[in-house]
């Protein structure tokens with residue numbers, strides 16, 4: 001489905017508008033089904049949006065939050081997406097939400113992926129809201145160019161759940177929801193900031209292999225429309 005661009009003057013304006021949209025979608029899910037599920041990205045981009053959303057008035061006790069991807073590092077590691085969520089989203093009113101981490105203290109990242117798949121099985125079919133980010137290399141979630149499990153991750157027939165990923169650009173081994181888990185979120189957002197990320201998006205929207213810029217899988221094959229939130 002085609003992507004729709006929502007452009008804002010700056011990051012603060014984007015954070016306010018995206019928080020409005022997500023809060024309304026989570027509230028609508030609670031009204032319709034009694035609960036809401038919400039998958040968020042890590043990295044540097046979502047911080048202000050998380051802070052803004054955490055103060056929104058909705059029944060957070062009925063919201064389950066998880067991550068679209070995570071590094072295989074414990075929750076207190078400064079590089080963990082878990083820590084970013086705890087410090088910025090699970091604050092204020094959103095403290096009442098339930099958080100399901102992807103990291104598991106298992107002997108291997110493969111064991112952690114199996115445990116995380118079981119732990120999140122009931123919430124991703126589909127997610128009410130999924131917020132994706134994008135790296136300068138065109139990765140999204142932990143779908144990295146050259147990733148060890150990239151073909152499996154992007155294959156639409158791979159079941160919903162979490163798999164492992166290792167790649168040169170990824171640092172630690174990763175845990176990531178598969179394409180099939182994310183592509184049909186009722187609200188599917190790509191949140192990017194900066195002129196250079198806009199340039200990466202333009203390139204990704206052009207011709208080329210998905211494996212070179214894995215965000216293309218979402219842009220080309222997601223069954224939900226992709227709402228792009230961007231600010232310079």
Ligand SMILES: O=C1O[C@H](COP(=O)(O)O)[C@@H](O)[C@H](O)[C@H]1O
Pocket residue numbers: 040041042043044045046068069070071081132133134135136140141142
């Ligand atoms: O590795 C990651 O990076 C992407 C993008 O992060 P950013 O710092 O450029 O905003 C993020 O979406 C993903 O969740 C994270 O694990």
